[in-house]
Amino acid sequence: MTKHIKIDGRDIGDGYAPYIIAEMSANHNGNLNVAMRIIEEAKRAGADAVKIQTYRPDTITLKSDLPDFQITDGLWAGRTLYDLYEWAHTPWEWHAPLFEYARKLGITIFSSPFDHTAVDLLEALNAPAYKIASFEAIDLPLIKYVASTGKPMIISTGMADAEEIEEAIDAAHEGGCKQLAILHCVSGYPAPAQDYNLNTIPDMIRRFGLVTGLSDHTLDNTTAIASVVLGASIIEKHFTLDRNGGGPDDSFSLEPAELVALCRDSKTAWSAMGKVDYGRKSSEMGNVKFRRSLYFAQDINVGETITAANLKSVRPGFGLPPKFLPQLIGQRVTERVNAGTPATWEVVTKLPSTEK
Incomplete structure (x- = not known):
């Protein structure tokens, strides 16, 4: 059983305060200065890391108007997949200045790669870890390629069943990953709290024997804080400067004051767990x-x-x-x-x- 992993010098797992990841995703809304400010605010809030996503529309989908590529419901209805990812992607030329700025501020930065070329770019920037997004958890060749870097890896498990999670874990180990964590996730945007079935987290810990956390797409911090009591060692939440900013992910992201509360309250919940103790306090x-x-x-x-x-x-x-x-x-x-x-x-x- 993996009791802990380490990312950029920070121990994560049993006996350590929850590791808080502020997911920038597309919330920069195509503005590099906004991306820089998101990093600043994540640092100010007390997050352990800020995470971006590394893809181009042509590395994640095909430019097609066929029905399979049309988004017909949800937040992004009316767009094609290509249009969505053209709108949402983080330009690759931004990666070096974003990594440099985060390191200057003293906050860890890493990314979710969506193909081999993305991994190569991130390796050139000496990314300290990698995150596999939920929809890529079944891309076993990508997982093996990420594992070959020897860096810590976090796999989000939204939409994956127990067998698919096991296959992803096996692929990571076969590829050479020595530090692996998994996140319970519901791939709804936003996701209702009742869909999360947080009792799955202790079962995942027992079943897979890995550092386990939560990728939370609910609209407040309640689910995330509750997950800490059930053993979550990592919490990932989308983060924006303004929930009404109009970007692809803004509407289900935390704003700065809410991220401050998450960083504070998750650590309070973890501290309150303590140990079995019937003595006078x-x-x-x-x-x-x-x-x-x-x-x-x-x-x-x-x-x-x-x-x-x-x-x-x-x-x-x-x-x-x-x-x-x-x-x-x-x-x-x-x-x-x-x-x-x-x-x-x-x-x-x-x-x-x-x-x-």
């Missing part, structure tokens, strides 16, 4: 005063017998627990006891052998 220590315990309500002289009238269960909690009231009644005190004194075993004539 540090934040509770001062509140012993508000717990009940046994206190003497009257003065008692040496040798006198403790009665129900002079011993009471009250706050604070510095005396013996109330469960010992029956054992104390009838005992004689060995020293003078003043009212307001906590009851202890040391002031009675006989210590119970099994109840202390």
Whole structure:
């Protein structure tokens, strides 16, 4: 079982805070300056990485108006696949300045390649990791080619069944990938929370034995935060400067304040998971005063017998627990006891052998 992987020096997996990926996708809307600002805002929000996508329309589809290539419903209805990817792609000449700028700011940047030439471009830029998009999870030759780089790989599993996920994992390992993670994903844009079936995440962890995370296409952070409680080590969310920007993916992306909240709240959820611990917590220590315990309500002289009238269960909690009231009644005190004194075993004539 792979307990953790490492991307650009950052450990990811069991025992580490969730790794947050801000997916730029097409949210630059064809403007390099906007792309730079997205990187800035991702860094400012506290994301661990910003991710882009590396393709051209001719490397991902055919220029065709035939019915198979027409998009008839959803966000992009009325376009052909070629038109969509012409609109949405990140120009390859932007890649070097984007990588340079992200590194200058101190945020990790990597990409999803969609063919071998994209991998070659990213290798020339020394990409620290690769992401396989959900729709490419069945492109086993591409996975093997990415694996041959020796870099860490994250595979998103939207639309893939268990057998297809297994095949993708096998292809990655056969290609030489030593650091592999998978993401539970629903390939709807946006996707309703009820489609996510987050209980799949712990099953994936058990079934595949890999670092596992979530690629989240819901409209808020609730699903992503919940996934952390179920073992997600990576969270990927689309990120934009303005959800109303009119770009291909803007409408289902987080805005800067929401990414700040995701980075903060996912780490809070992870921290709250902690370990199995029934002991008293540090934040509770001062509140012993508000717990009940046994206190003497009257003065008692040496040798006198403790009665129900002079011993009471009250706050604070510095005396013996109330469960010992029956054992104390009838005992004689060995020293003078003043009212307001906590009851202890040391002031009675006989210590119970099994109840202390």
